[in-house]
Amino acid sequence: MVAVRYQTAFKLYPYEKVADQDAPTPKRHPVVIVGGGPIGMGLALDLGKKGVPCLVLDDHDGVGMGSRAICFAKRTLEICDRLGCADPMVDKGVIWNVGRVYRDEREVYNFNLLPEEGHKRPAFINLQQPYFEQFIVEEIRRQQAAGAPIEIRGQNCVTAMDQKADHVVLEIDTPDGPYQLEADYLVACDGASSPTRAMMGLDFDGRVFEDNFLIADIKMKADFPVERRFWFDPPFNRGETALLHKQPDGVWRLDFQLGWDIDRAAELKPDRISERVSAMIGADVEFELVWTSIYTFRCCTMEKYRHGRVFFAGDAAHQVSPFGARGANGGMQDVDNLGWKLAAVINDGADDALLDSYHEERKYGAMENIKNSSRTADFLTPRNPAHTLFRDAVLDLVEHQDFARPLVNSGRLSEPCTYDGSTLNGEDALPDGPARNRPGSACSDAPLASGHLLDQLGGRFTLLAIDADVPAGLAGSKVKMDVVKVSAGDDATGALAERYLGANTSAVYLIRPDQHVAARWEVFDAEKVAKSIQRIVGGTAC
Amino acid sequence: MLSQLQTAPNFEKADDFYAALLAAHEGLDEAQMHALNARLILVLANHIGDQAVLEAAITVAKGASTTRQM
Structure with a gap:
Protein backbone atom coordinates (compact mmCIF):
# COMPACT_ATOMS: atom_id res chain seq x y z
CA MET A 1 0.00 0.00 0.00
CA ARG A 68 3.33 26.94 2.71
CA ALA A 69 4.97 29.04 -0.01
CA ILE A 70 2.99 32.27 -0.33
CA CYS A 71 5.18 34.71 -2.28
CA PHE A 72 5.53 34.25 -6.01
CA ALA A 73 7.95 36.55 -7.78
CA LYS A 74 7.59 38.28 -11.12
CA ARG A 75 9.96 35.89 -12.86
CA THR A 76 7.84 32.94 -11.71
CA LEU A 77 4.74 34.64 -13.10
CA GLU A 78 6.55 35.27 -16.38
CA ILE A 79 7.48 31.58 -16.55
CA CYS A 80 3.86 30.69 -15.78
CA ASP A 81 2.77 33.07 -18.55
CA ARG A 82 4.91 31.08 -20.96
CA LEU A 83 3.27 27.92 -19.57
CA GLY A 84 -0.18 29.49 -19.89
CA CYS A 85 -1.26 29.49 -16.24
CA ALA A 86 -0.32 32.93 -14.83
CA ASP A 87 -3.67 34.71 -15.31
CA PRO A 88 -5.63 32.82 -12.64
CA MET A 89 -2.67 33.20 -10.25
CA VAL A 90 -2.53 36.96 -10.65
CA ASP A 91 -6.35 37.25 -10.56
CA LYS A 92 -6.46 35.35 -7.27
CA GLY A 93 -3.25 36.69 -5.75
CA VAL A 94 -2.75 39.70 -3.51
CA ILE A 95 -0.45 42.45 -4.75
CA TRP A 96 1.29 44.63 -2.16
CA ASN A 97 3.79 47.45 -2.47
CA VAL A 98 4.15 49.00 0.97
CA GLY A 99 6.31 47.48 3.68
CA ARG A 100 6.77 48.75 7.22
CA VAL A 101 9.62 47.86 9.55
CA TYR A 102 9.10 48.23 13.29
CA ARG A 103 11.44 48.05 16.23
CA ASP A 104 9.77 47.57 19.58
CA GLU A 105 6.60 49.66 19.15
CA ARG A 106 8.06 52.25 16.80
CA GLU A 107 7.92 52.24 13.02
CA VAL A 108 11.57 52.77 12.03
CA TYR A 109 10.89 53.11 8.34
CA ASN A 110 8.55 52.15 5.53
CA PHE A 111 9.13 51.56 1.89
CA ASN A 112 7.15 51.39 -1.31
CA LEU A 113 8.41 48.84 -3.81
CA LEU A 114 7.33 51.15 -6.63
CA PRO A 115 7.84 48.42 -9.18
CA GLU A 116 9.42 49.54 -12.43
CA GLU A 117 6.85 50.52 -15.06
CA GLY A 118 6.36 48.60 -18.25
CA HIS A 119 6.16 45.04 -16.95
CA LYS A 120 3.12 42.88 -17.52
CA ARG A 121 3.48 41.22 -14.12
CA PRO A 122 3.83 42.74 -10.63
CA ALA A 123 7.02 42.43 -8.55
CA PHE A 124 5.28 39.54 -6.82
CA ILE A 125 1.97 38.25 -5.56
CA ASN A 126 0.95 36.53 -2.36
CA LEU A 127 -0.92 33.31 -3.06
CA ASP A 205 24.96 19.21 2.67
CA GLY A 206 24.79 22.66 4.17
CA ARG A 207 23.99 24.69 7.25
CA VAL A 208 21.29 24.15 9.83
CA PHE A 209 20.12 27.36 11.51
CA GLU A 210 19.39 27.09 15.20
CA ASP A 211 16.05 28.80 15.31
CA ASN A 212 12.34 27.98 15.22
CA PHE A 213 9.59 29.93 13.53
CA LEU A 214 5.88 29.60 14.18
CA ILE A 215 3.53 30.18 11.26
CA ALA A 216 -0.06 31.00 12.07
CA ASP A 217 -2.33 31.59 9.10
CA ILE A 218 -5.46 33.25 10.39
CA LYS A 219 -8.73 34.56 9.02
CA MET A 220 -9.81 37.86 10.52
CA LYS A 221 -12.10 40.71 9.75
CA ALA A 222 -9.84 43.63 10.47
CA ASP A 223 -8.96 46.78 8.65
CA PHE A 224 -5.27 46.09 8.38
CA PRO A 225 -4.00 47.61 5.15
CA VAL A 226 -2.49 45.31 2.55
CA GLU A 227 1.12 45.78 3.63
CA ARG A 228 4.02 43.69 4.76
CA ARG A 229 4.87 44.45 8.37
CA PHE A 230 8.05 43.28 10.00
CA TRP A 231 8.99 43.70 13.66
CA PHE A 232 12.31 43.53 15.46
CA ASP A 233 11.94 42.96 19.20
CA PRO A 234 8.20 43.77 19.42
CA PRO A 235 6.44 43.86 22.82
CA PHE A 236 4.42 40.79 21.82
CA ASN A 237 7.52 38.74 20.93
CA ARG A 238 10.39 40.14 22.99
CA GLY A 239 13.90 39.68 21.67
CA GLU A 240 12.65 38.01 18.50
CA THR A 241 11.11 39.04 15.17
CA ALA A 242 7.62 38.81 13.70
CA LEU A 243 6.02 39.19 10.28
CA LEU A 244 2.50 39.96 9.05
CA HIS A 245 1.56 39.36 5.43
CA LYS A 246 -1.74 39.26 3.51
CA GLN A 247 -2.99 36.30 1.50
CA PRO A 248 -6.14 35.81 -0.60
CA ASP A 249 -9.45 34.69 1.00
CA GLY A 250 -9.06 37.10 3.94
CA VAL A 251 -6.15 35.04 5.29
CA TRP A 252 -3.15 36.63 6.99
CA ARG A 253 0.24 35.03 7.47
CA LEU A 254 1.69 35.63 10.92
CA ASP A 255 5.23 34.47 11.48
CA PHE A 256 6.82 34.49 14.95
CA GLN A 257 10.49 33.82 15.59
CA LEU A 258 10.67 31.58 18.66
CA GLY A 259 14.37 30.96 19.26
CA TRP A 260 16.12 27.61 19.53
CA ASP A 261 15.25 26.13 22.93
CA ILE A 262 11.50 25.76 22.80
CA ASP A 263 8.91 23.23 23.88
CA ARG A 264 7.58 22.47 20.43
CA ALA A 265 4.48 20.59 21.54
CA ALA A 266 3.51 23.37 23.96
CA GLU A 267 4.06 26.09 21.36
CA LEU A 268 1.79 24.26 18.88
CA LYS A 269 -1.18 24.12 21.27
CA PRO A 270 -4.02 26.21 19.77
CA ASP A 271 -4.52 28.13 23.04
CA ARG A 272 -0.87 29.15 23.14
CA ILE A 273 -0.93 30.19 19.47
CA SER A 274 -4.16 32.15 19.95
CA GLU A 275 -2.57 33.98 22.87
CA ARG A 276 0.37 34.99 20.65
CA VAL A 277 -1.94 36.06 17.84
CA SER A 278 -4.09 38.22 20.13
CA ALA A 279 -1.01 39.89 21.56
CA MET A 280 0.01 40.79 18.01
CA ILE A 281 -3.24 41.89 16.37
CA GLY A 282 -5.10 43.16 19.43
CA ALA A 283 -7.19 41.38 22.05
CA ASP A 284 -10.46 42.69 20.61
CA VAL A 285 -9.91 41.37 17.06
CA GLU A 286 -11.76 38.14 16.31
CA PHE A 287 -9.89 35.56 14.25
CA GLU A 288 -9.87 31.90 13.29
CA LEU A 289 -6.73 29.74 12.94
CA VAL A 290 -6.51 28.31 9.42
CA TRP A 291 -3.15 26.56 9.45
CA THR A 292 -0.27 26.45 11.89
CA SER A 293 3.20 25.01 11.71
CA ILE A 294 6.58 25.33 13.42
CA TYR A 295 9.56 25.17 11.14
CA THR A 296 13.29 25.14 11.47
CA PHE A 297 15.36 25.74 8.42
CA ARG A 298 18.56 24.88 6.70
CA CYS A 299 20.39 25.87 3.55
CA CYS A 300 21.51 22.73 1.73
CA THR A 301 22.39 21.64 -1.77
CA MET A 302 23.38 18.51 -3.61
CA GLU A 303 26.83 18.56 -5.15
CA GLY A 365 21.46 30.02 -9.19
CA ALA A 366 20.97 27.90 -6.09
CA MET A 367 24.25 29.08 -4.56
CA GLU A 368 23.11 32.66 -5.11
CA ASN A 369 19.84 31.88 -3.33
CA ILE A 370 21.62 30.12 -0.48
CA LYS A 371 24.02 33.05 -0.06
CA ASN A 372 21.18 35.55 0.12
CA SER A 373 18.94 33.60 2.44
CA SER A 374 21.88 32.72 4.73
CA ARG A 375 22.73 36.40 5.04
CA THR A 376 19.15 37.17 6.04
CA ALA A 377 19.30 34.42 8.64
CA ASP A 378 22.52 35.90 10.05
CA PHE A 379 20.73 39.22 10.45
CA LEU A 380 17.57 37.78 12.02
CA THR A 381 19.28 35.16 14.15
CA PRO A 382 22.61 36.60 15.33
CA ARG A 383 24.91 33.71 16.17
CA ASN A 384 27.60 35.53 18.14
CA PRO A 385 28.13 38.85 19.97
CA ALA A 386 29.53 40.55 16.85
CA HIS A 387 26.42 39.64 14.85
CA THR A 388 24.25 41.12 17.59
CA LEU A 389 26.44 44.22 17.94
CA PHE A 390 26.23 45.18 14.28
CA ARG A 391 22.59 44.16 13.86
CA ASP A 392 21.66 46.44 16.75
CA ALA A 393 23.91 49.21 15.40
CA VAL A 394 22.04 49.03 12.07
CA LEU A 395 18.67 49.17 13.81
CA ASP A 396 19.80 52.07 16.04
CA LEU A 397 20.89 54.04 13.01
CA VAL A 398 18.02 53.29 10.67
CA GLU A 399 15.43 55.19 12.70
CA HIS A 400 17.23 58.44 11.96
CA GLN A 401 19.54 57.75 9.03
CA ASP A 402 18.21 56.55 5.70
CA PHE A 403 21.63 55.37 4.61
CA ALA A 404 21.34 52.36 6.94
CA ARG A 405 18.19 51.00 5.23
CA PRO A 406 20.05 48.81 2.72
CA LEU A 407 21.72 47.05 5.66
CA VAL A 408 18.41 45.98 7.27
CA ASN A 409 17.91 42.44 6.04
CA SER A 410 14.50 40.90 6.67
CA GLY A 411 14.66 39.04 3.35
CA ARG A 412 16.09 39.75 -0.08
CA LEU A 413 13.35 38.97 -2.50
CA SER A 414 13.88 36.38 -5.18
CA GLU A 415 15.15 37.75 -8.48
CA PRO A 416 15.84 35.91 -11.69
CA CYS A 417 19.34 34.51 -11.81
CA THR A 418 21.67 35.90 -14.46
CA TYR A 419 23.87 33.08 -15.71
CA ASP A 420 27.09 35.07 -15.92
CA GLY A 421 29.92 32.90 -17.18
CA SER A 422 27.65 30.09 -18.43
CA THR A 423 29.18 27.93 -21.14
CA LEU A 424 26.00 28.57 -23.16
CA ASN A 425 26.57 32.32 -23.32
CA GLY A 426 27.67 33.58 -26.71
CA GLU A 427 28.96 36.94 -27.81
CA ASP A 428 28.09 40.17 -26.01
CA ALA A 429 28.83 42.31 -29.05
CA LEU A 430 26.32 45.15 -28.65
CA PRO A 431 28.51 48.17 -27.87
CA ASP A 432 27.75 49.33 -24.31
CA GLY A 433 24.55 47.28 -24.38
CA PRO A 434 22.37 47.64 -21.27
CA ALA A 435 23.85 45.39 -18.57
CA ARG A 436 20.45 44.13 -17.45
CA ASN A 437 20.02 42.21 -20.71
CA ARG A 438 23.58 40.94 -21.11
CA PRO A 439 23.99 37.28 -22.16
CA GLY A 440 22.79 35.02 -19.37
CA SER A 441 20.03 37.41 -18.20
CA ALA A 442 16.32 36.71 -18.18
CA CYS A 443 14.89 39.19 -20.70
CA SER A 444 13.30 42.31 -19.22
CA ASP A 445 9.71 42.92 -20.20
CA ALA A 446 8.72 46.05 -22.11
CA PRO A 447 5.36 47.39 -23.29
CA LEU A 448 5.12 47.58 -27.09
CA ALA A 449 2.40 48.53 -29.53
CA SER A 450 1.98 44.78 -30.21
CA GLY A 451 1.63 43.91 -26.50
CA HIS A 452 4.18 43.01 -23.85
CA LEU A 453 7.53 41.87 -25.19
CA LEU A 454 7.78 38.73 -23.04
CA ASP A 455 4.49 37.44 -24.46
CA GLN A 456 6.28 37.34 -27.83
CA LEU A 457 9.39 35.48 -26.64
CA GLY A 458 10.10 32.01 -25.42
CA GLY A 459 9.12 28.43 -26.00
CA ARG A 460 11.53 28.34 -28.93
CA PHE A 461 14.76 30.08 -29.83
CA THR A 462 13.91 33.61 -30.84
CA LEU A 463 15.81 36.25 -32.73
CA LEU A 464 14.69 39.62 -31.44
CA ALA A 465 15.50 42.21 -34.09
CA ILE A 466 15.15 45.83 -33.04
CA ASP A 467 15.31 48.04 -36.13
CA ALA A 468 17.61 45.46 -37.69
CA ASP A 469 17.25 43.52 -40.94
CA VAL A 470 16.83 39.79 -40.48
CA PRO A 471 15.96 37.46 -43.37
CA ALA A 472 12.69 35.59 -42.89
CA GLY A 473 13.34 31.93 -42.00
CA LEU A 474 16.96 31.06 -41.37
CA ALA A 475 17.68 28.44 -43.98
CA GLY A 476 19.80 25.40 -43.17
CA SER A 477 19.13 25.42 -39.44
CA LYS A 478 17.58 22.38 -37.80
CA VAL A 479 16.76 24.51 -34.78
CA LYS A 480 13.27 25.95 -34.91
CA MET A 481 13.57 29.67 -34.47
CA ASP A 482 11.12 32.53 -34.32
CA VAL A 483 11.99 35.99 -35.50
CA VAL A 484 10.39 38.89 -33.64
CA LYS A 485 10.87 42.24 -35.35
CA VAL A 486 10.21 45.38 -33.39
CA SER A 487 10.94 49.01 -33.97
CA ALA A 488 11.56 52.12 -31.92
CA GLY A 489 8.23 53.27 -33.38
CA ASP A 490 6.47 50.51 -31.35
CA ASP A 491 8.14 51.68 -28.16
CA ALA A 492 6.05 54.62 -27.00
CA THR A 493 7.41 54.56 -23.43
CA GLY A 494 11.06 54.20 -24.46
CA ALA A 495 11.39 51.14 -22.20
CA LEU A 496 12.58 48.90 -25.04
CA ALA A 497 15.32 51.34 -26.04
CA GLU A 498 16.42 51.83 -22.45
CA ARG A 499 16.47 48.11 -21.66
CA TYR A 500 17.75 46.69 -24.97
CA LEU A 501 19.45 49.34 -27.11
CA GLY A 502 21.34 51.76 -24.92
CA ALA A 503 22.89 54.27 -27.30
CA ASN A 504 22.64 51.91 -30.29
CA THR A 505 20.16 52.44 -33.11
CA SER A 506 19.69 48.72 -33.73
CA ALA A 507 20.20 45.42 -31.92
CA VAL A 508 19.81 41.69 -32.56
CA TYR A 509 19.29 39.43 -29.54
CA LEU A 510 19.44 35.65 -29.67
CA ILE A 511 17.05 34.49 -26.98
CA ARG A 512 16.82 30.96 -25.58
CA PRO A 513 13.51 29.14 -25.18
CA ASP A 514 13.57 30.07 -21.46
CA GLN A 515 13.67 33.80 -22.36
CA HIS A 516 17.32 34.15 -21.28
CA VAL A 517 19.64 36.08 -23.57
CA ALA A 518 22.19 33.86 -25.35
CA ALA A 519 24.07 36.51 -27.36
CA ARG A 520 23.57 39.98 -28.81
CA TRP A 521 24.90 42.11 -31.63
CA GLU A 522 24.32 45.46 -33.24
CA VAL A 523 23.36 43.98 -36.62
CA PHE A 524 22.36 40.55 -37.92
CA ASP A 525 25.11 38.20 -39.04
CA ALA A 526 23.91 34.72 -40.04
CA GLU A 527 27.23 33.07 -39.29
CA LYS A 528 27.48 34.55 -35.82
CA VAL A 529 23.92 33.55 -34.97
CA ALA A 530 24.56 30.00 -36.22
CA LYS A 531 27.73 29.80 -34.14
CA SER A 532 25.91 30.87 -30.98
CA ILE A 533 23.18 28.31 -31.53
CA GLN A 534 25.78 25.65 -32.20
CA ARG A 535 27.46 26.54 -28.93
CA ILE A 536 24.18 25.70 -27.18
CA VAL A 537 22.79 22.68 -29.01
CA GLY A 538 26.03 21.16 -30.25
CA GLY A 539 27.66 20.39 -33.55
CA THR A 540 25.13 18.16 -35.21
CA ALA A 541 21.96 20.21 -34.93
CA CYS A 542 22.90 23.18 -37.07
CA MET B 1 39.04 54.70 -12.10
CA LEU B 2 40.01 52.07 -9.60
CA SER B 3 39.63 53.36 -6.08
CA GLN B 4 42.32 52.44 -3.60
CA LEU B 5 42.41 52.52 0.16
CA GLN B 6 44.28 55.61 1.33
CA THR B 7 46.98 54.32 3.70
CA ALA B 8 49.28 57.33 3.63
CA PRO B 9 48.44 59.92 6.35
CA ASN B 10 45.28 61.70 5.25
CA PHE B 11 43.89 63.40 8.36
CA GLU B 12 43.23 67.07 8.15
CA LYS B 13 43.69 67.42 11.93
CA ALA B 14 44.76 64.10 13.38
CA ASP B 15 44.94 65.23 17.02
CA ASP B 16 41.54 66.91 16.82
CA PHE B 17 39.95 63.78 15.36
CA TYR B 18 41.51 61.60 18.04
CA ALA B 19 40.34 63.94 20.80
CA ALA B 20 36.81 63.96 19.37
CA LEU B 21 36.83 60.17 19.25
CA LEU B 22 37.86 59.91 22.90
CA ALA B 23 35.38 62.58 23.96
CA ALA B 24 32.55 60.62 22.32
CA HIS B 25 33.38 57.66 24.55
CA GLU B 26 33.37 59.67 27.81
CA GLY B 27 31.03 58.26 30.40
CA LEU B 28 30.05 55.18 28.39
CA ASP B 29 30.15 51.67 29.79
CA GLU B 30 31.80 48.95 27.77
CA ALA B 31 28.64 47.83 25.95
CA GLN B 32 27.82 51.41 25.03
CA MET B 33 31.35 51.90 23.70
CA HIS B 34 31.05 48.81 21.51
CA ALA B 35 27.70 50.01 20.23
CA LEU B 36 29.04 53.49 19.49
CA ASN B 37 32.02 52.10 17.60
CA ALA B 38 29.80 49.75 15.61
CA ARG B 39 27.56 52.65 14.57
CA LEU B 40 30.59 54.76 13.73
CA ILE B 41 31.98 52.02 11.49
CA LEU B 42 28.69 51.82 9.62
CA VAL B 43 28.49 55.60 9.17
CA LEU B 44 32.04 55.74 7.81
CA ALA B 45 31.58 52.65 5.66
CA ASN B 46 28.56 54.19 3.99
CA HIS B 47 30.56 57.35 3.32
CA ILE B 48 33.28 55.31 1.63
CA GLY B 49 30.82 53.10 -0.23
CA ASP B 50 33.41 51.46 -2.50
CA GLN B 51 33.39 47.72 -1.74
CA ALA B 52 37.03 47.13 -2.70
CA VAL B 53 38.18 49.96 -0.43
CA LEU B 54 36.05 48.67 2.44
CA GLU B 55 37.42 45.16 2.10
CA ALA B 56 40.98 46.51 1.94
CA ALA B 57 40.30 48.49 5.12
CA ILE B 58 39.05 45.35 6.90
CA THR B 59 42.20 43.53 5.84
CA VAL B 60 44.45 46.32 7.09
CA ALA B 61 42.58 46.48 10.40
CA LYS B 62 42.79 42.72 10.91
CA GLY B 63 46.48 42.63 9.99
CA ALA B 64 47.36 45.28 12.57
CA SER B 65 46.05 43.28 15.52
CA THR B 66 48.61 42.82 18.30
CA THR B 67 46.64 40.06 19.99
CA ARG B 68 46.72 36.55 18.57
CA GLN B 69 43.11 36.10 17.57
CA MET B 70 43.18 35.08 13.92
Missing part, protein backbone atom coordinates in the same frame (compact mmCIF):
# COMPACT_ATOMS: atom_id res chain seq x y z
CA VAL A 2 1.03 3.58 -0.54
CA ALA A 3 1.49 5.44 2.74
CA VAL A 4 -0.42 8.67 3.35
CA ARG A 5 2.15 11.26 4.44
CA TYR A 6 -0.09 14.32 4.49
CA GLN A 7 -3.65 15.53 3.96
CA THR A 8 -4.59 16.99 0.61
CA ALA A 9 -6.29 20.34 0.05
CA PHE A 10 -7.55 19.45 -3.42
CA LYS A 11 -7.85 15.91 -4.81
CA LEU A 12 -6.75 16.43 -8.40
CA TYR A 13 -5.52 13.10 -9.76
CA PRO A 14 -7.13 10.11 -8.03
CA TYR A 15 -5.54 6.71 -8.51
CA GLU A 16 -6.58 4.79 -11.59
CA LYS A 17 -5.21 1.49 -12.75
CA VAL A 18 -3.35 1.73 -16.09
CA ALA A 19 -2.22 -0.81 -18.69
CA ASP A 20 1.47 -0.40 -17.74
CA GLN A 21 0.71 -2.21 -14.48
CA ASP A 22 -0.18 -5.44 -16.32
CA ALA A 23 2.42 -5.12 -19.09
CA PRO A 24 4.52 -8.32 -19.51
CA THR A 25 7.69 -6.22 -19.78
CA PRO A 26 8.20 -2.78 -18.23
CA LYS A 27 6.95 0.05 -20.44
CA ARG A 28 9.60 2.64 -21.43
CA HIS A 29 8.74 6.37 -21.07
CA PRO A 30 10.86 9.22 -22.46
CA VAL A 31 10.60 11.33 -19.27
CA VAL A 32 9.34 10.31 -15.85
CA ILE A 33 8.92 13.01 -13.21
CA VAL A 34 8.84 11.90 -9.59
CA GLY A 35 6.76 14.23 -7.42
CA GLY A 36 3.66 16.22 -8.31
CA GLY A 37 4.36 19.46 -6.46
CA PRO A 38 4.66 22.80 -8.23
CA ILE A 39 8.07 21.92 -9.68
CA GLY A 40 7.13 18.48 -11.00
CA MET A 41 3.83 19.71 -12.43
CA GLY A 42 5.42 22.85 -13.85
CA LEU A 43 8.02 20.73 -15.65
CA ALA A 44 5.36 18.34 -16.97
CA LEU A 45 3.42 21.27 -18.37
CA ASP A 46 6.52 22.75 -20.02
CA LEU A 47 7.54 19.41 -21.56
CA GLY A 48 4.01 18.51 -22.63
CA LYS A 49 3.55 21.84 -24.38
CA LYS A 50 6.77 21.15 -26.27
CA GLY A 51 5.46 17.74 -27.35
CA VAL A 52 7.76 15.70 -25.10
CA PRO A 53 5.82 12.76 -23.62
CA CYS A 54 6.12 12.82 -19.84
CA LEU A 55 4.68 10.92 -16.91
CA VAL A 56 4.28 12.34 -13.40
CA LEU A 57 4.31 9.89 -10.52
CA ASP A 58 3.00 11.24 -7.23
CA ASP A 59 2.52 9.21 -4.08
CA HIS A 60 -0.59 11.25 -3.21
CA ASP A 61 -3.62 12.16 -5.27
CA GLY A 62 -3.69 15.94 -4.94
CA VAL A 63 -2.24 19.08 -3.51
CA GLY A 64 -1.01 19.08 0.08
CA MET A 65 -2.77 21.11 2.78
CA GLY A 66 -1.37 24.34 4.17
CA SER A 67 -0.44 27.67 2.64
CA GLN A 128 -1.30 30.11 -1.04
CA GLN A 129 0.76 27.29 -2.56
CA PRO A 130 -2.25 24.93 -3.06
CA TYR A 131 -3.81 27.47 -5.46
CA PHE A 132 -0.51 27.85 -7.32
CA GLU A 133 -0.35 24.08 -7.81
CA GLN A 134 -4.03 23.80 -8.67
CA PHE A 135 -3.74 26.39 -11.44
CA ILE A 136 -0.81 24.52 -12.98
CA VAL A 137 -2.70 21.23 -12.91
CA GLU A 138 -5.79 22.88 -14.43
CA GLU A 139 -3.65 24.10 -17.33
CA ILE A 140 -2.20 20.59 -17.68
CA ARG A 141 -5.78 19.28 -18.00
CA ARG A 142 -6.52 21.83 -20.73
CA GLN A 143 -3.32 20.92 -22.57
CA GLN A 144 -4.08 17.21 -22.24
CA ALA A 145 -7.49 17.83 -23.81
CA ALA A 146 -5.69 19.58 -26.67
CA GLY A 147 -3.43 16.56 -27.14
CA ALA A 148 -0.37 17.35 -25.01
CA PRO A 149 1.37 14.05 -24.09
CA ILE A 150 1.24 14.46 -20.29
CA GLU A 151 0.12 11.73 -17.93
CA ILE A 152 -0.33 12.00 -14.15
CA ARG A 153 -0.57 8.94 -11.95
CA GLY A 154 -1.73 9.51 -8.38
CA GLN A 155 -0.85 7.18 -5.51
CA ASN A 156 2.10 5.84 -7.49
CA CYS A 157 5.03 5.66 -5.09
CA VAL A 158 8.54 4.95 -6.40
CA THR A 159 10.08 2.41 -4.02
CA ALA A 160 13.27 1.45 -5.85
CA MET A 161 15.32 2.56 -8.82
CA ASP A 162 18.24 1.27 -10.82
CA GLN A 163 20.18 3.39 -13.28
CA LYS A 164 21.35 1.54 -16.42
CA ALA A 165 23.59 2.87 -19.21
CA ASP A 166 20.77 4.47 -21.21
CA HIS A 167 17.70 4.34 -18.98
CA VAL A 168 16.41 4.08 -15.42
CA VAL A 169 14.32 1.20 -14.07
CA LEU A 170 11.69 2.10 -11.48
CA GLU A 171 9.80 -0.04 -9.03
CA ILE A 172 6.46 1.55 -8.22
CA ASP A 173 3.93 0.72 -5.52
CA THR A 174 0.19 1.36 -6.02
CA PRO A 175 -3.08 0.46 -4.29
CA ASP A 176 -3.17 -2.51 -6.74
CA GLY A 177 0.34 -3.62 -5.92
CA PRO A 178 3.76 -3.00 -7.44
CA TYR A 179 4.84 -2.69 -11.09
CA GLN A 180 7.94 -1.68 -13.02
CA LEU A 181 8.62 1.11 -15.49
CA GLU A 182 11.57 2.33 -17.49
CA ALA A 183 12.50 5.95 -18.17
CA ASP A 184 14.92 7.41 -20.68
CA TYR A 185 15.24 10.36 -18.32
CA LEU A 186 14.12 10.73 -14.72
CA VAL A 187 13.57 14.07 -13.00
CA ALA A 188 13.29 13.98 -9.21
CA CYS A 189 11.05 16.78 -7.97
CA ASP A 190 10.23 14.98 -4.74
CA GLY A 191 11.00 17.68 -2.23
CA ALA A 192 13.55 18.51 0.44
CA SER A 193 13.61 14.99 1.84
CA SER A 194 13.75 13.51 -1.69
CA PRO A 195 13.32 9.72 -1.53
CA THR A 196 15.01 9.52 -4.95
CA ARG A 197 18.10 11.21 -3.54
CA ALA A 198 18.09 8.79 -0.61
CA MET A 199 17.67 5.75 -2.90
CA MET A 200 20.72 6.89 -4.87
CA GLY A 201 22.70 7.46 -1.67
CA LEU A 202 23.49 11.07 -2.58
CA ASP A 203 24.46 13.73 -0.02
CA PHE A 204 22.59 16.92 0.80
CA LYS A 304 25.53 17.77 -8.64
CA TYR A 305 22.01 18.20 -10.03
CA ARG A 306 22.62 15.73 -12.85
CA HIS A 307 23.58 12.10 -12.29
CA GLY A 308 23.62 10.37 -15.64
CA ARG A 309 19.99 10.19 -16.72
CA VAL A 310 18.65 11.42 -13.41
CA PHE A 311 18.10 15.13 -12.71
CA PHE A 312 17.16 16.84 -9.47
CA ALA A 313 15.03 19.97 -9.37
CA GLY A 314 13.44 22.23 -6.75
CA ASP A 315 13.83 21.43 -3.05
CA ALA A 316 15.09 17.95 -3.93
CA ALA A 317 18.25 19.59 -5.32
CA HIS A 318 18.55 22.59 -3.00
CA GLN A 319 16.84 23.94 0.07
CA VAL A 320 16.93 27.52 1.36
CA SER A 321 15.50 29.35 4.34
CA PRO A 322 12.12 30.94 3.54
CA PHE A 323 13.42 34.52 3.76
CA GLY A 324 13.24 36.14 0.35
CA ALA A 325 10.87 33.54 -1.09
CA ARG A 326 13.65 31.74 -2.89
CA GLY A 327 12.39 28.16 -2.53
CA ALA A 328 9.46 27.74 -4.91
CA ASN A 329 10.66 30.67 -7.04
CA GLY A 330 14.10 29.10 -7.37
CA GLY A 331 12.48 25.78 -8.23
CA MET A 332 10.41 27.33 -11.00
CA GLN A 333 13.63 28.65 -12.51
CA ASP A 334 14.90 25.04 -12.49
CA VAL A 335 11.80 24.07 -14.48
CA ASP A 336 12.38 26.94 -16.88
CA ASN A 337 15.98 25.86 -17.39
CA LEU A 338 15.55 22.08 -17.70
CA GLY A 339 12.36 21.91 -19.80
CA TRP A 340 13.71 23.27 -23.07
CA LYS A 341 17.02 21.46 -22.70
CA LEU A 342 15.35 18.06 -22.33
CA ALA A 343 13.06 18.90 -25.25
CA ALA A 344 16.01 19.96 -27.42
CA VAL A 345 17.85 16.70 -26.73
CA ILE A 346 14.83 14.39 -26.99
CA ASN A 347 12.98 16.00 -29.91
CA ASP A 348 15.58 18.00 -31.81
CA GLY A 349 18.77 15.99 -31.54
CA ALA A 350 20.75 18.48 -29.48
CA ASP A 351 23.94 17.17 -27.87
CA ASP A 352 23.68 15.48 -24.50
CA ALA A 353 26.19 18.06 -23.21
CA LEU A 354 23.36 20.62 -23.19
CA LEU A 355 21.91 18.72 -20.25
CA ASP A 356 25.12 19.24 -18.28
CA SER A 357 24.48 22.96 -18.47
CA TYR A 358 21.34 22.44 -16.36
CA HIS A 359 23.55 21.59 -13.39
CA GLU A 360 26.02 24.34 -14.23
CA GLU A 361 23.43 27.11 -14.46
CA ARG A 362 21.03 26.06 -11.74
CA LYS A 363 23.71 25.19 -9.19
CA TYR A 364 24.99 28.72 -9.77
